[in-house]
Amino acid sequence: MYQLYGKIGESMGILTFTGQVLKNLVSKPVTTSYPEKPAVYPERSRGHIEIDIDECISCGLCTRGCPPRCLKVNKVEGTWTINRFDCIACGYCVQRCPKKCLHIVPGYQKPGPAKQETVYKKSPEVMAAEAAKRAEIAKKAAAAKKAREEALAKKKAEAAKKAAEEKQEIQ
Numbered sequence: 001m002y003q004l005y006g007k008i009g010e011s012m013g014i015l016t017f018t019g020q021v022l023k024n025l026v027s028k029p030v031t032t033s034y035p036e037k038p039a040v041y042p043e044r045s046r047g048h049i050e051i052d053i054d055e056c057i058s059c060g061l062c063t064r065g066c067p068p069r070c071l072k073v074n075k076v077e078g079t080w081t082i083n084r085f086d087c088i089a090c091g092y093c094v095q096r097c098p099k100k101c102l103h104i105v106p107g108y109q110k111p112g113p114a115k116q117e118t119v120y121k122k123s124p125e126v127m128a129a130e131a132a133k134r135a136e137i138a139k140k141a142a143a144a145k146k147a148r149e150e151a152l153a154k155k156k157a158e159a160a161k162k163a164a165e166e167k168q169e170i171q
Helices: 002-026 092-096 124-170
Strands: 048-051 071-074 079-083 102-105 117-121
Antiparallel strands (some): 048 102
């Protein structure tokens, strides 16, 4: 009896797929020819993070907004590093960037043989301009500090002179 049901079950299985097989023979393929035709990614799909490094001010807000902590910023060396293996492409770093130099680009990174970090380095011209700007700011801050100290010394001298004059009047 079991053998009879087994044979009926097999023939029923073949019959259930026959319609699908005939449909696939006459319809167009569902897949696209990827290498010849570029892939079209759906709207709002997560891709990967890219940066316009010369626009970056190295503030570090992107690193503070990154949940997996896959970003590193070195202001002195002018580098921005991302560990793509750890990145979840959530976009928090893009939202937090004040200069809007981070972007989510549709598509995926090319796969590699090992886990590695991608390091972006600012151009020497941009680094020189930033160093000059920092030196100018430091120079202005030093001049302002000196002016405050001179004003304070002048006030102290005037106060001492006034105290001496009042002491003279009392005697």
